[in-house]
Amino acid sequence: MSVPTVLVLPFPAQGHVNPMVILSEKLVEQGCNVIFVNTEFNHKRVMSSMVEQQHSLDKSQIKLVSFPDGLGPDDDRNNEKLCDAVLSSMPTSLEKLIEDIHLEGENKISFLVADFFMAWAMDVAAKFGIKGAIFCPCSAAVFAAAYSIPKLLHDGILNSDGLMITTTKAIQISPEMPELDVRVLCWLRAGDTINNVKPIFDLIAHCARSANLTEWWLCDTTYEFEPKVLPYFPKILPIGPLLRSYENTNATPRSLGQFWEEDLSCMNWLDQQPHGSVTYVAFGSFTLFDQNQFNELAHALDLTNKPFLWVVRQDNKMTFPSNFHGHKGKIVSWAPQQKVLNHHVISCFVTHCGWNSTMEGLSNGVPLLCWPYFVDQFYNKILICDKLNVGIDLNSNENGLVSRWEIKKKLDELLADEKIRTRSLKLKEKTRENQGLSLENINKFVKWLKE
Template identity: 60%
Template structure:
């Protein structure tokens, strides 16, 4: 048993972080590692509930799901990132230390290595107390890592202050000559919405960046073709993307582990009944919230397109449908198997919040985008999709800050009649997917990493 590496995987407790780290964990298992996957207690319950009995039977002991407290109270809102950052910084490191101690005392599964989400990079400090080496994985783009890595020089150069607030009057900066210019107003911590304190987010991420020097490996869910400039600026960062769920997993898992919500698979049968290239897929991830007025415009806009649509509306959404919405051509589900949906031939385009996972999944399936970012790095991802890759359009808000139903209809028509975007999307798909076939660059990076682990 001793030559089988046991890897502790530590994601940020949020759906968009748990998913890619779970996919990476399954790849590690397929390549002969054992994984101990650490969720917060709150998320662990959700994951196990959505996963059901299957977990016990299918992971055949190669993957163990464990949990530690996140430092928040039972009734605290886990979407309150201010509170979450506080718990992550002040409670979780001690809990992680205790978990490792307990595992080592039992002696059957000594942890050999830690793979930490970049947003949990402090886990490497905990590991170093035990002499355990580690890697970080970014669930955001390489461009975002380049931005984080540049914090000291941005502060030193007077672009931002030590709380991340803008000092410069310049609208754009260029981190490296190899990268596109970035809008200073688009910095993710300045776009967290009214309820989230951007300074807290900035300080938390800055705190995590201080642990980067402990990482033996830096891994990122991207590819060379997508982000050549950012990757050449950070030669240590290895692309291992696209991280896509494999449905023919050697460890027998057909259902997604790591999901917070149960996937409604009835949408796949519905898609089978639609004509090729006709369906709008509308999904805004696990955080986005609309007010009732914007929700109405979105619903009416989808109805106005007079096309079939598959719309994901989470169970925690308390919205009323406008009465004019009746008789639409769509199907509404509370959560969908997104990777399967995007690869379905009926899909025409992806109306998305531009989270990085969704961006990667859309690109991997050659689906053009209609971009509607909500917060954080999604605003920069929108710019990347529309201006750099040129495989999507953005929605424009009216004078009241609302995306109107007419704007939705207009952009859908523009996108679906644009043959250049369609062909660019398909060309990119081929380049991106070539990374994970035999001999592909991302797959080779992953194999190098596993070989190193097994030494």
């Protein structure tokens, strides 16, 4: 069997890069060469967060390369501008990158694994005779909804702007699948205008069509989390939960692919806390609060009078309220989240319900307090609270503010609910027991790659 060289292409956002790095590490373990592509903007962030462990990067056997994203240095990469650039600029950049790699002649690319939200890359790969696979970094249900866009357009349920034509409140992709509230479809965000929705919708619709160019659809999910979705989409190969193996002696002290440097001091702090006492609070790489909401969260953590670990990113412009004590907590700018959630002192996780955070929380048996921000996070909240029953959600008041009293009340409720804790631990057990199936699916994929 030959050694395949796989080009891995994530959508340029932290929540997409993370699982694709872990998938890359698993491909390397199975004897593949991996070339991992970030945009130049994100490549610089990854490299600067890894300065201390350059030697680990050299040993990781994953070659990190980059291409331009078509945006200016000061452009906002957290909005619809990025979606426009993905389709208008990146195909040309990817084509040139592949040509340059082939001209070097060291490792000719034999296969492409592209994020579903970069599935247009299948058209580029086809020009070079390169086969490919789609990787979905979100739930199978959200993937199924996104893949169904051409049908929803054809059936007159959506218009060409991605908005509902009918007054239907929910759509059902299949009789077996739970209904999807139209407000939680990943291109429809509460309060967004058509100008915000359309670039996201156009990108996803394009990628849904390109997904048909490959027979492999890999998804970071598991039968335990989505038992009613996967049987209807047999082409989706569940390979999740994609988690790092820290038992492996070759594992790097910091996680490869982070946009911010992980503050490992929080692990020593956790070691000093009582068992099951710490509330972990983290909202991923996109969520931003205004000052009022930030204040309410800070005061709520004070009110609980319990230890907490709170991730407040460096790009957060908020200031802590003057009467915030925080003496029972630790605040860091970025944390090694999987390690944190696996720590025996964590009692619950206040989360934005991003899919990576959801998978890490569920896999570690941690009850979740759900506070979704945008895109697929609203569906993930429904999965956590209504389908799996391992979390509860927060309610905002008439001004859209989640008050400190609401946060404290729900935290107390979550921590006192023994049924949720029991269900969380059972789900963790079942997931760990059945991880062999996901590994089997990865092995099946790699075997096909090598042949």
